[in-house]
Amino acid sequence: MxxxxxxxxxxxxxxxxxxxxxxxxxxxxxxxxxxxxxxxxxxxxxxxxxxxxxxxxxxxxxxxxxxxxxxxxxxxxxxxxxxxxxxxxxxxxxxxxxxxxxxxxxxxxxxxxxxxxxxxxxxxxVTDPTERLREYRVIYDKAKKAEETIKVSKLEAEAANRAKSEFLANMSHEIRTPMNAILGYAQILKRKGLSSEEKQYVENILSSGDHLLTLINDILDISKIEAGRMEANFEDFDLSEMIQSLEIMFRSKFDFKSLDFVVNDLGKNPILVNGDNTKIKQVLINLLSNAAKFTDSGEVQFNVYATGNNNYQFEVVDTGKGIPEEAQQSIFDPFKQEREGVVKGGTGLGLAIAKRQVELMDGKLELISTYEKGAKFSLTLELPPALESCVAQSKSSREIKHLSHGYHVKALVTDDIKMNREVLTNILKEVGIEVITAENGQEAVNLVREFLPDIVFMDIRMPVMNGLDAMKIIKNEYSNKLVKVVAITASVLDNHRNLVIELGADDFISKPFKLDDIFNCIKNLLLVEFDYQEDISKDQTKPKISKIDSSDIQFSKTLHSDLIEAAKLHSLTQLEKLLLELEKENNGEVYATHIKSFMSNYDMEGLLKFLGETQVK
Amino acid sequence: MILTPDQEDAIKEFINIGAGHAAGALSELTESHVKLSIPAIKVVKLADLEKEDDSFTKEISSSVRINFKGFTDGTAALVFPPASALKLVSLVSDEEFGTPDMDSVQAGILTEIGNIILNHILGAIGNIFQQHLEYNVANYVEGEIIKLIEPDDSTPDLVIMIIDTQFNLKDLEITGDVVIFFKLGSLTKFVEAVENVLS
The missing domain is CATH 3.30.450.20 (PAS domain)
Incomplete structure (x- = not known):
């Protein structure tokens, strides 16, 4: 101490x-x-x-x-x-x-x-550092709780979004399936010999059905946009042709309302560009339809300018009432319609979809409007030149009558819904295609094994065995060339469609069926030809020579030179004899039929040209 | 092998007595029953340890360290994976701190726990040698275990005693290690001392 x-x-x-x-x-x-x-x-x-x-x-x-x-x-x-x-x-x-x-x-x-x-x-x-830590812990706790709340909300939102997408897919399927029967039967009916009054009724069913389908698609489109599931699909197309088709499409509408329709286009020469053809057309149809809907007198102008650097400006100018200033701000918002719009009907989604579609293509959609003096919608887009030198052939607007002479197609239609089976069966039978049907994937697989059809139309959602599983089995057992499989999907979601292609489908068609889609699909996959309504008269005088890629044919050398010799001598008897031999060769029947069409037309020059292009073994 | 199984058993017995005292002290501190058991003891050279276990050089841990000196010098440490250390601190203090890292308050609690355990275990080792050791104040260290060794001592011949330590506290099990590094030259003395105990 x-x-x-x-x-x-x-x-x-x-x-x-x-x-x-x-x-x-x-x-x-x-x-x-x-x-x-x-x-x-x-x-x-x-x-x-x-x-x-x-x-x-x-x-x-x-x-x-x-x-x-x-x-x-x-x-x-x-x-x-x-x-x-x-x-x-x-x-x-x-x-x-x-x-x-x-x-x-x-x-x-x-x-x-x-x-x-x-x-x-x-x-x-250690009071000071401890107090500071205590304060830090309080802040940390709050931040952690906030973070957890956000996490929970995010999970809930994601779940809701998934539910929405699921609902979307289901609704799409549920609505489009009965629509398929309505529009399919109406299309079949239209081809029958109806009185003009009956034809008008059918036309009304078709146009109302189309309108209903447009409304459904609008709602699905906006949902897809909101779920971030809409994608831009770029392809080569002829801009000039698109403008002309829009002009044709709307000319009669404006004429009907006694409105002047002034189109200032870029000339009639092809302008081959690369862009989302479907979406651009959809946006322009939307703008032109609005102009038609809201303009009662005066004129509608459709102006197209090339503004340099691959930029194009499309203007739709009308002399309608215009849009009040207070409504201009919200005109591109979904479900917002100004008074006039409510009166005229519609979903109020058109411009909202258009705006988002344009944004998806990195373009700009603007409105310039003075109330009481009309509206001007301006769409600006960059459309680089087409990637390929030639653009895919435009779809034929002619009506298909029958499978061309000499072609035979056996199809298997698989769908669990009787009405859908019948619609597609009737469509195919009408043009001369032989049809067998199955109610589910398992039955389809059995029928393929038994009858080996050229093409199988396969619905995806089916009991017993779904379409995807059946498709896998068929693709495993048979080569791609032997049996083509076309998936039938009522889904409008791009990823569903891509999935069926990835899983081995050769193509897909959507419900409700569009005749052109079905026939184009058959034509492209089986390389067959169809006769068209307007071709019938020609057929009577000069049977149509269907196109076959002659480079695919390989005759034996002797048979080839004998055929050329007989053709040169215009010897039909000799040719017929040689055709019997040809029919024994691999794929020979198809080519024999092809040669017969030259013979029946007495077109020896054409036959010689065809034979000149064929290869010799 | 540095020690024979008999020698290891003898050490284990001594250390378990130390662990028992430490558990008593911890029970007093937490006012709840704490059980501390020593399931295994291993004595190895640093060179051999590095060959068989790279956690020493790679894994980050939360440790409490004490240096000791006397007839033998070295460092003793109570070593935990960081998450186990936080759990132990929570159980002892009966408080959820919530923060993901060890702060100075939590490090203080762990230091106190480590201090109690290391004191009793080192005391038990002192009893094997029947000699007194001097210790410095415990401190908290975070990082690779290898960094607990003073750079001068980090030779391949460094003798390391690894004592598996199992805490049972409020019905929960937490596993850690008591690691003791004996400075160079202490091995022979150590083995001799153990032999004395056995004889």
Missing amino acids: TKYKDNQNLSLLDAIPEGIFVLDKELTVLFWNGILEDWTKISRKEIVGKHVKEFLPHLIKPLYTNSLQQVFNGGAPIFFSSHLHKNLIPSYLPNGNRRIFQTVVTAIKNSNATDKFNALFTLQD
Whole structure:
């Protein structure tokens, strides 16, 4: 104890910015430094020489006395953490908060007896960092809770979005399936010998059905856009042809309303560009339809400008009522229709879809309108030149009458819904295609094995075995050339369509069926030809020579030269004999039929040309 | 192998007594029953350890370290994977801190736990040698275990005692290691001491 009376040591221990005190084995306070006087308001004079319990009563709890025993025996230092020993030394800050300490107790030799040890307590004030940590924890907790809330909301939103997409796909299927029967039968009916009145009724069914389909597609389109599932599909096309087709499409509409329709196009020469043909056309149809709907007198202008750097500007200008300024802001918002729009009908989605479609193509759609003086919609798009030198042939607008003479196609129609089966069967039978039907995938697989059809139309959603599984089996068992499989899908979602192609379908057609799509699909996959309505008269005088890629044919050398010889001699009898031989060759029947069509037309020059292009084994 | 199975068993016995005392101290601190068991003890040279276990040099851990000196010098450490350390701190303090990293308050609690355990285990080893050791104050260290070794001591012959330590606290099990590095030259003394105990 005398040691602590040393003035120099005292001032040294008082100067250290930590609380220091010493206990002997009997728990008597031997020393109490200046900082502790300040922190605890217990003076050194008061406490030194007293038993610790008089001032710090909990230090005599077994928790502490047991540990201290180790120190009094000269053992290892003890560490008391601030969090677990909050009340070790009561001390308060001027603001009333408890001071927080971290304490180390070390054994120091008793100066009087070297084998005895005292306990030196060193208290470090950690109030400030601890308070800061506490504040940090509160902030952290809040942030974590907020993050969790966001995470939960995000998961909920994703689930809702998935449910929406699922609903979308189902609704698309559910609505389009009955529409398929309505529009399919109407198309078949139209081909029958109807009176003009009946024809008009059928036309009405078709146009109303088409309109209903447009409305459904609009709603599906906007849902697809909102779900981020609409994609731009770029392809080469002739811009000039598109403008002309729009002119033809709308001319009669404007004429009907006695409106002038002024088209300032870029000339009639082909302008081959690369862009999303379907979406551009859809946007322009939308703008022109609106002009037709909202203009009662005056004119509608359709202007197309090439503004340089592959940029094109399309303007639809009308002399209608125009759009009130307050409505101009929201005209591109979904389901927002200004009063006039409500009166005239529609979903109020057209412009919202158009705007998003244009954005998807990195273009700009703007409205300039003065109320009472008409509206001008301006569409600006970059359309780089076509990638390929030639653009795919435009679809024939002629009506298909029958499979060309000499072609035979056997088709298998697979659909669990009877009405769908019947519609497609009738469509195909009408043009001379032989049809067998199946109600599910399993039945389709069995029929393919039995009859080996040229083409299988396969619905996807079916009981027993779905279309995808059946398709896989068929594709596994038969080569691509032998059996073509066309998936029938009512889904409008691009990824569903891509999936069926990825899984091995050669093509897909959508419900409701479009006759052109079906026939084009057959034509492209089986390389067959059709006779068209307008071709019939020609056929009577000069049978149509169907196109066959003659480079695919390989005759034996003798047969080839004999055929040329006979053709040169115009010897039909000799040719007929040679054709019997040809029919025995691989694929010979098809080519024999082809040659017969030259013969029946007495076109020996054409036959010689055809034979000249064929290869010899 | 540095120690024979008999020698290892003898050490295990001593250390279990130390662990028992440490568990008593921890029970007092937490006011709930704490069980501390030592399922296995291994004494290896650093060179051999590095060959069989790269967690020493690669894995980050939360440790409490004490240096000791006397008839043998070295470092003792209580080593946990960081997540286990946080869990132990939570159980001992009966508080969920919520933050993902060890802060100074939590490090303080772990230091106190480590201090108690290491003191008792080192005390038990002191008893094997029947000699007194001096210790410095425990401190918290975060990083690879290998960094607990003083650079001068990191020789292939460094003897390391690894004591598997199993805490059972409030019905939960937490596993850690007590790792003791004995400075160069202490191995022979160590084996001799163990032999004395056995005889």
